[in-house]
Amino acid sequence: MPDTALPPIAPLDRLWLTEAVRLREEHGGPLEDTEANRRASAAGGELGARIEARALLLAERDGQRAALLHWRQGARLALLLLALLALVSGASLAVAALGDGLRPVNVFWALGSLLGLNLITLLGWALASAFGNGGGGALGRLWLWLSEKLARDAQAAHLLPALLILLRRQRLSRWGLGLLVHGLWTLLLATAAVTLLMLFATRRYGFVWETTILAGDTFVALTQALGALPALLGLSVPDAAAIRASGAQALVDEGARQAWAGWLLGVLLVYGLLPRLLLTLFCLWRWKTGTRRLALDLALPGYQVLRERLQPTSERLGVADAAPASLPEHRAGALIGDGQGALLVAIELDDRRPWPPALPAGVADAGILDSREQRNRLLDQLSRFAPARLAIACDPRRSPDRGTLALIGELSRCAAATRIWLLAPLPGEALDGARLGDWHQALDALGLKHGDAPLGWLETGHD
Structure with missing residues (x-):
């Protein structure tokens, strides 16, 4: 009997629970399903709808639907913890890149600190998406692990495998985990950018570049190339004279300081935050369009067995199923809605x-x-x-x-x-x-x- 305390179930959750029930029966044997089959058959509809209705009834009876809600709560808590970690990491990244303001900031060391790990993980995600089945990387696996640990429900054992099997049919796991990973990186880089802006507004920084084997013209060309796109957005870029002068000492000229600060912030926004934000929106679009196309694979043996039970070609009288190894606890309930008479x-x-x-x-x-x-x-x-x-x-x-x-x-x-x-x-x-x-x-x-x-x-x- 559906629990009136449970909220309405979303289409994705219906498919998810159906897969979880199939895996449970596949590993532990058939469930006692006489009432569920009868009610699912009485509800009518196509075979897929009847299978979903049966699975939902069994999941509510045996506690798997409540376990799914617990898993979702654990997933949200894990996401909150990772978001807090991203906030702290973004602020720490900006502070570490600029230092205490007592010494000049090496602009390319600062840039490497702000964008280095981001570019490495972004390249890893691209390679995994192109040649692998996932795209979540270590961060995605950490979230899945935390979600499962925080759920703390014995009935949740088949939920995560069922979800991954379901999503792989439309190759959605990469987009779901990609949405998570890029969203967290977007939050981290946005926090770093805001922290940079606050530090620039409250401290005085000098900027230098240093080299032993490269010529000054190399740094001029590289700085101007990196600043070309931020300049299109109206962010300042130091001119060639200021770049060359910064190779000798930190400039005291206020305009040069502002130009270097604008350049550093612009490069972070254009080459760090903007790609992550666009990838987050792209993964969100692919996720939403993919979940709308999700459906059960009725060719699976577990669903083929149910065809005759839920949509029989003829009625068979006098046949009783074998007794299951364990029986569910008897429960009463009440009809949801109004009856008559x-x-x-x-x-x-x-x-x-x-x-x-x-x-x-x-x-x-x-x-x-x-x-x-x-x-x-x-x-x-x-x-x-x-x-x-x-x-x-x-x-x-x-x-x-x-x-x-x-x-x-x-x-x-x-x-x-x-x-x-x-x-x-x-x-x-x-x-x-x-x-x-x-x-x-x-x-x-x-x-x-x-x-x-x-x-x-x-x-x-x-x-």
Whole structure:
């Protein structure tokens, strides 16, 4: 039964959970899915939609959907930690590049400090994207590792493998991790640029270049070549005379200082921040267009097995699946939305008991459920025409066995509100107090109200 506390699920998450359920069944064997198959078949639609509906029901029942929410929370926390690291690193990078202001700034050492690691990682990303399957590098792997560690949910074991398998079909993992990596580098370089600007505004820096084996003309040409693009954006570039003079000593001329500061900031923006920002936007565009094209690979064996269960070519009667190795805990619930009308149904009553009782107007009788066929037929009807109020009559002389409790839970999930009617014993018969206590304990565990005849509640909706 869907948990009303869970938010609506996004299309990507539906596919993600479907893949996770497939991997879980592939590694651990088939799940107990009778109710999920019935409800998915009743929902109709193409095979892919039915498979998704079945997987979502199983994921909600077994806790995988809640685990996905925990994984997302862990991923957001990991991203926040990496963003804080990027902020601190960007500010530290700018401070380290300029120094304390007491000594002249070697412009090319400063430029190498600001852009060197960025260019190396950018080249690594390009090579990985061109020749590999990823593009996230160490930063992307660190985020995935942190996300998994912070999730701390036993049901999340198949989530990350399922996500990577799903994204590889459209080669989306490179764009998703690329979006993460370029976004973090954009934040780091933007922080470095802002810190540079603040330091230039509050401290006085002198700029020099130094060399032992290169000629001064080499530095003039290189400086002017690097400053050509920033100059198109209106940022200052030192002239040839200022560049040559800076090779001897730090200039005290205010205009020369400002020109070097503008050049250094412009080169950082144009060759560092701008490419990362454009790559971030490009990865975002590829991610969004790719996720819209994502779909299940129905040719996989795990989905082919479900074809006959969810979209059978003919009905097969009298065939029961083998019992699974472990059964899920029985849970009750309530229909999400409004039903119509009121219904009374009984489970395995004694033939000597007169049934049904006199019912108020507007209350329908669904009879007595004694066989598997009767149960399935009623459940199919309730899947299409859900009642607002459902009363289930039970004979407390019988033991509250696993099958009866499972049926009660399944019926309750087909109605907006459910109550259990524990029938009084027939005249001359005694009621076992211990067995009645077992019923109370089991129904309390299911979270269902129980007691005497709820006919008034069925008629009016209140006691």
